Amino acid sequence: xxxxxxxxxxxxxxxxxxxxxxxxxxxxQMVALLAFYCALGQSWNIFMGMTGYVDFGYVTFIALGTxxxxxxxxxxxxxxxxxxGIIFIGLILALFLASLSALxxxxxxxxxxxxxxxxxxxxxxxxxxxxxxxxxxxxGSDGIIFYGALIQAFGxxxxxxxxxxxxxxxxxxxxxxxxILNIYYMRSKIGxxxxxxxxxxxxxxxxxxxxxxxxTIAFLTSGLLGAAVGAFAWGVKLAHVYPGDVFVIHYxxxxxxxxxxxxxxxxxGPVVGGLVYGLSKYWLAVVLPGFQLLxxxxxxxxxxxxxxxxxxxxxxxxxxxxxxxxxxx
Amino acid sequence: xxxxxxxxxxxxxxxxMALNDVSLEIEHGELIAIVGPNGAGKTTxxxxxxxxxxxxxxxxxxxxxxxxxxxxxxxAPLGFxxxxxxxxxxxxxxVRENVAVGAMFGSLAGKVSVDDSLEIADRYIELVGxxxxxxxxxxxxxxxxxxxxxxxxxxxxxxxLLLMDEAMAGMHPKDIDEMVRFLKKIKEKENIAVVSMxxxxxxxxxGLAERVMVMHQGSKLVDAKTEEALTEPRVIEVYLGRPPDxxx
Amino acid sequence: MILQLLAGNLIHGLxxxxxxxxxxxGLSLIFGVMNVVNVGHGAxxxxxxxxxLTLFSVLGISPVLAIPVALLMGMALGFFFFYTxxxxxxxAPELASLLATxxxxxxxxxxxxLIFGADFRGYNWGLGKIVLPITVIPLSKIYAFxxxxxxxLFLYFWFxxxxxxxxxxxxxxxxxxxxxxxxxxxxxxxxxxAIGIGLTVMSGVMLTMxxxxxxxxxxxxxxxxxxxxxxxxxxxxxxxGAFFAGLIFGLIENGAYVLFAQIPGVAxxxxxxxxxxxxxxxxxxxxxxGLLGKK
Numbered sequence: 039x040x041x042x043x044x045x046x047x048x049x050x051x052x053x054x055x056x057x058x059x060x061x062x063x064x065x066x067q068m069v070a071l072l073a074f075y076c077a078l079g080q081s082w083n084i085f086m087g088m089t090g091y092v093d094f095g096y097v098t099f100i101a102l103g104t105x106x107x108x109x110x111x112x113x114x115x116x117x118x119x120x121x122x123g124i125i126f127i128g129l130i131l132a133l134f135l136a137s138l139s140a141l142x143x144x145x146x147x148x149x150x151x152x153x154x155x156x157x158x159x160x161x162x163x164x165x166x167x168x169x170x171x172x173x174x175x176x177x178g179s180d181g182i183i184f185y186g187a188l189i190q191a192f193g194x195x196x197x198x199x200x201x202x203x204x205x206x207x208x209x210x211x212x213x214x215x216x217x218i219l220n221i222y223y224m225r226s227k228i229g230x231x232x233x234x235x236x237x238x239x240x241x242x243x244x245x246x247x248x249x250x251x252x253x254t255i256a257f258l259t260s261g262l263l264g265a266a267v268g269a270f271a272w273g274v275k276l277a278h279v280y281p282g283d284v285f286v287i288h289y290x291x292x293x294x295x296x297x298x299x300x301x302x303x304x305x306x307g308p309v310v311g312g313l314v315y316g317l318s319k320y321w322l323a324v325v326l327p328g329f330q331l332l333x334x335x336x337x338x339x340x341x342x343x344x345x346x347x348x349x350x351x352x353x354x355x356x357x358x359x360x361x362x363x364x365x366x367x
Numbered sequence: 368x369x370x371x372x373x374x375x376x377x378x379x380x381x382x383x384m385a386l387n388d389v390s391l392e393i394e395h396g397e398l399i400a401i402v403g404p405n406g407a408g409k410t411t412x413x414x415x416x417x418x419x420x421x422x423x424x425x426x427x428x429x430x431x432x433x434x435x436x437x438x439x440x441x442x443a444p445l446g447f448x449x450x451x452x453x454x455x456x457x458x459x460x461x462v463r464e465n466v467a468v469g470a471m472f473g474s475l476a477g478k479v480s481v482d483d484s485l486e487i488a489d490r491y492i493e494l495v496g497x498x499x500x501x502x503x504x505x506x507x508x509x510x511x512x513x514x515x516x517x518x519x520x521x522x523x524x525x526x527x528l529l530l531m532d533e534a535m536a537g538m539h540p541k542d543i544d545e546m547v548r549f550l551k552k553i554k555e556k557e558n559i560a561v562v563s564m565x566x567x568x569x570x571x572x573x574g575l576a577e578r579v580m581v582m583h584q585g586s587k588l589v590d591a592k593t594e595e596a597l598t599e600p601r602v603i604e605v606y607l608g609r610p611p612d613x614x615x
Numbered sequence: 616m617i618l619q620l621l622a623g624n625l626i627h628g629l630x631x632x633x634x635x636x637x638x639x640x641g642l643s644l645i646f647g648v649m650n651v652v653n654v655g656h657g658a659x660x661x662x663x664x665x666x667x668l669t670l671f672s673v674l675g676i677s678p679v680l681a682i683p684v685a686l687l688m689g690m691a692l693g694f695f696f697f698y699t700x701x702x703x704x705x706x707a708p709e710l711a712s713l714l715a716t717x718x719x720x721x722x723x724x725x726x727x728x729l730i731f732g733a734d735f736r737g738y739n740w741g742l743g744k745i746v747l748p749i750t751v752i753p754l755s756k757i758y759a760f761x762x763x764x765x766x767x768l769f770l771y772f773w774f775x776x777x778x779x780x781x782x783x784x785x786x787x788x789x790x791x792x793x794x795x796x797x798x799x800x801x802x803x804x805x806x807x808x809a810i811g812i813g814l815t816v817m818s819g820v821m822l823t824m825x826x827x828x829x830x831x832x833x834x835x836x837x838x839x840x841x842x843x844x845x846x847x848x849x850x851x852x853x854x855x856g857a858f859f860a861g862l863i864f865g866l867i868e869n870g871a872y873v874l875f876a877q878i879p880g881v882a883x884x885x886x887x888x889x890x891x892x893x894x895x896x897x898x899x900x901x902x903x904x905g906l907l908g909k910k
Contacts (some may be wrong), residue, residue, distance in 0.1 A: 245472050
């Protein structure tokens, strides 16, 4: 069980966040935003943090998750007997769309390395967005608006509850799940294989590691978690989806900043990164509205150049061979 | 029954003939040195055996099984271990984790848990004398330590055949003697066939190998018992740099 | 009728293709020399567009004169970002340079937004046009095309006839070998990055000559992506390959638009954009190893 001690600080942080949001008036929106970044950071970390591949197209999964939820709810809301089941149908559709695209992408993109992989992923994201707009599927550029469907299915009060509380609550659950999966992978063969892939993929193959298999596992896991976050944080919460709003690469960049800030490939890193990023974004939106990116761009550059191991990477070095070390990875 | 059989292997890169009709048989537990100057095709041969490249022509038989088209990652569990000319540790992982990767995905793959692998790793780390560095990041080791770590990683794969790429290049003569003694011990204890590739450390060849295969410009020049091979005129020619046709 | 439309569009496609080619040469040059994919590529095109716009609408200076200004400013930006950021990342993992160039792109966009705002802008050069039986071509488009070809030729001669150009080619082939032969590789990296950025900013000028509207801080994204497709089509590390691939891409894009417009119920413009990415996908699918070649 000692192996899983590092989960303790992570889950404790989530619990404290939840309690603050739940009991202190006016804090819920902020902790929900923080949970969103923590969940995305951890989901993204499973693939990129562990393999070192840069997936600029990660937002594709979040977007498809949102679409899955939108389609699920808008097609099934008239069947009253389904009740809350329509949310689950939406989630299943979200996961289905994401795994479809993850498998297609991993078939093609995971055979590529480095720059080619990054280019291919951006290509898939933009290709999909313009295809939805161009071929006018799923409402084309007009998107899908399903708040009406929610109200029809659940009534106004329950719908409000769903969008204002339960959607965010689901994000908390996904964040906790992502943390568990992160540490489970790190402690199992998968984590060892992915570290080998990150450090020297060709040597890994000669050592007997089926690199494609392990990369696909990580890619799929990471994508499904991202889709689940999208389904709730964008889908249920906002009750609408437009291709121009969701297939936006800047969200991928936010994930990257969160993970790098905290420390790529660590468990606690994306959580700390999510908190720091989320809080500073929240604060900047108040003091410098509209200029968050202007502030973040140089920060990214500075982190990459002088501080590549991130906050937790740094703390890990400092706490090495102290009793704290067993709680921090 | 031969452990590994290479039949008429040919490999070209662009127009360049890297290997020309090379055949080789290796028995269980045999110690073979593949000798040849830079560019003789040794590394290509290793890459063909471990599955990094596919040959253009020829067959590779491992324990009577045709593995010519088998990808590298499937060969390792059959009993292949390999070290590299320039060590290729997984830098950010600790020495222990590096060696455990060998145990996890080598011939014991599927039979050992992560914890078992870490224990196996500890044994081999002790064997190569790196206990003190066990929890260090592999990237922080000295070059010689990295070579020893790779050796432990390859041995933790429990191979039947160990391919050692220039294992002794750049090493101090004292370290070489130690390495040779170490390899002989391993070979006797675990019955591993060792194919060691060397450019010109003839001293190590004599100390280690029972058989020597000399390569020159992609072809097999000589394949004989060590003492015979070292007195063979053609070998001397290659090493003294005289063009082969002068002797005719 | 449709054939006439197609032929007319293909002429525009060829002209635009020349500009695309120029817009990709910088990306290929930087990748060839430093093995860095400039993910912020489009932002430098945007900078070129704003240079042209400002010179023309504020100072009344012709876009033709904006070309040398763009080259100089681009090279200055290139040297600046090389010495502050890129120099430290040459030996770092690919992740680092991908993220750094992306962040540089965002930084440029945000700085331009800070100065000019996020509105869509445009200018009207009013040069006149050539009327052909099948289509009408504004003269500015022809200028952009000719300008692109002249610059591409300049680069070609610089590469093949000058000492410095030869040194750059040597570094592309084998940077270690070049170092041994006495080439100052660090300086070649800096210079190539600066020239690559200079070319890209210049192509931004050409693009506004071609499409003098829609200039805004975020216009670059779509060109980054098109440049990727073109660069991969042209072999990624070859600037000339990129130029010819640009011509092909321009033709396909404009041709496909006409054909998509015939399909009822679709939006032909985004569909054409998505085509570029299906092409990229397909290219990477059929030839991933060949493209991975450089080692």
